[in-house]
Amino acid sequence: MQAWDVIVIGAGAAGLMCAAEAGRRGRRVLVLDHGKRIGRKILMSGGGRCNFTNYHVEPGAYLCANPHFVKSALARYTQWDFIALVNKHGIAWHEKTLGQLFCDDSAQDIVDLLVKECDDAGVTIRLRAEILEVDRLGDGFRVATAGEEDSCQSLVVATGGLSMPKIGASPFGYRLAEQFGLKVLPTRAGLVPFTLQPEDKQTLEPLAGVSLPVVAESEDGTRFAENLLFTHRGVSGPAVLQISSYWQPGERVKFELLPAGCLAQGVAESPNQELKTWLARYLPKRLVEALLAREELTSKPLKQYTPKELAAIETLLAEWSLRPGGTEGYRTAEVTLGGVDTDELSSKTMEAKKVPNLYFVGEVMDVTGWLGGYNFQWAWSSGWVAGQVV
Ligand SMILES: Cc1cc2nc3c(=O)[nH]c(=O)nc-3n(C[C@H](O)[C@H](O)[C@H](O)COP(=O)(O)OP(=O)(O)OC[C@H]3O[C@@H](n4cnc5c(N)ncnc54)[C@H](O)[C@@H]3O)c2cc1C
Structure with a gap:
């Protein structure tokens, strides 16, 4: 010895x-x-x-x-x-x-x-x-x-x-x-991509490759301003990896796609523009199309929305949320x-x-x-x- x-x-x-x-x-x-x-x-x-x-x-x-x-x-x-x-x-x-x-x-x-x-x-x-x-x-x-x-x-x-x-x-x-x-x-996987619930797959899978800056927020109020990336398997990117460490199964994750207040300015400046055209100035077009396909939004000229409808759209964009199906687990996690x-x-x-x-x-x-x-x-x-x- x-x-x-x-x-x-x-x-x-x-x-x-x-x-x-x-x-x-x-x-x-x-x-x-x-x-x-x-x-x-x-x-x-x-x-x-x-x-x-x-x-x-x-x-x-x-x-x-x-x-x-x-x-x-x-x-x-x-x-x-x-x-x-x-x-x-x-x-x-x-x-x-x-x-x-x-x-x-x-x-x-x-x-x-x-x-x-x-x-x-x-x-x-x-x-x-x-x-x-x-x-x-x-x-x-x-x-x-x-x-x-x-x-x-x-x-x-x-x-x-x-x-x-x-x-x-x-x-x-x-x-x-x-x-x-x-x-x-x-132990559980951390800094790891999320997978999707079956009901989200059809509308979000076509977004694979789309990336945008967001603020991700977990149910405990932790927030990270980073990029969100849609993938073939679910969602990833630094915003998701960061927030995954604060996520528990069954919880929702919020993503601020557009800060509240932007839309009011849009209505004032471009009242005749359709919502989807206006949104495509700020968000990837494929994401706007997915939000329409998911019936989370309907598009018409901005001036036709009532104040209540506009407030609901602002909230949706500022607090768009997903309930992940799970994580990709230790196979791809960066940490435990x-x-x-x-x-x-x-x-x-x-x-x-x-x-x-x-x-x-x-x-x-x-x-x-x-x-x-x-x-x-x-x-x-x-x-x-x-x-x-x-
Ligand atoms: C893909 C990936 C990318 C990452 N990128 C970054 C980054 O850029 N920045 C950052 O800060 N962190 C990053 N991390 C996290 C970082 O790698 C780890 O937190 C860090 O390596 C932990 O160091 P450690 O020495 O504790 O463990 P490790 O570096 O994992 O080392 C553990 C060692 O123990 C050995 N070992 C395990 N079991 C046994 C056993 N039974 N018998 C003998 N030996 C054993 C392993 O072979 C290994 O060599 C990344 C992780 C992954 C998976």
Whole structure:
């Protein structure tokens, strides 16, 4: 049996950050991953360019049963710290929109950064390592993989969430938490497209490819001003991905297609214009046709509407709503909501309160960020703080 100071399970964003930091402190660190490549989710992220952080990272951008939990780690290892690391490695990057920072070239740059940091810190990374068993060994742990046994003082679980099972996602981290008596909150897909109810399919499927700026709102009043995209399977685009994390099955989602007040101006300026012609100035024509086909609107010259009818149209456009059939699930979700209950963990170190020397970092815990680089920042911040103490 080989003895290590630290074993990290999961060679993803949080695991590698933690390993590099611990290695830098002179700890002997082994990283185990069952995949055949390092950081596969990083490589797929941000359309291959990795949206690695966001200028506007702040605790309010995270969903967690305890909203205070994220504050300490985010304050100790900030977006500016990660940007400095990216700059140290000479990686070219740019802001795309809404503070979202992407690599100019490829997400491979971020994986190379993490591998270089781990190499420089003397970290050993073992891939294709199927973990068979983990148990307590004194104050530390024994980790059995096919054909090998290792022991460590500190064990870090960085196995991520359930999204994208095809590239190695597994419930390993949740099972391990339960094995040690820690509570795991129910999981569901987040940052994920919606599917449609059967009755919406006929009228909305022909809109595939149509995209427009909206304000999406969930039943709890959370709002995101972003783009809505109609697809062959339902609705997607950043507005939908963001609001999906706040949606519960059976609930409706509102989309502000046109802000209230626009129509009154239209009536004053173009009284003889038909509603559909006027609307097509502001909304994609195919969407206007779909609203007519769904009999949510009827079209006639604007001056022929009564004030009551105009008010109803304004409300429809400002609060157009859908009851999604469901989500596309973990197959396409970017993240997993829920996970290891943060009440079980120290917000300063990510150590399990009841199980000394056991740590959880990254997405495996009940912390989920908005779309836009927030999830990687959580991986960097939580991995970094654990890396200072393991
Ligand atoms: C398509 C896609 C695009 C995304 N784009 C962005 C983006 O641009 N910006 C952003 O901030 N976030 C993005 N995300 C979310 C982000 O990738 C994750 O939040 C982040 O990778 C979580 O880091 P992690 O280290 O906790 O987990 P991961 O990066 O998922 O790493 C977990 C590691 O654990 C390994 N593992 C799992 N189970 C086992 C096991 N049983 N044994 C051994 N090893 C195991 C996996 O192989 C993996 O290497 C995206 C997600 C997806 C799916």
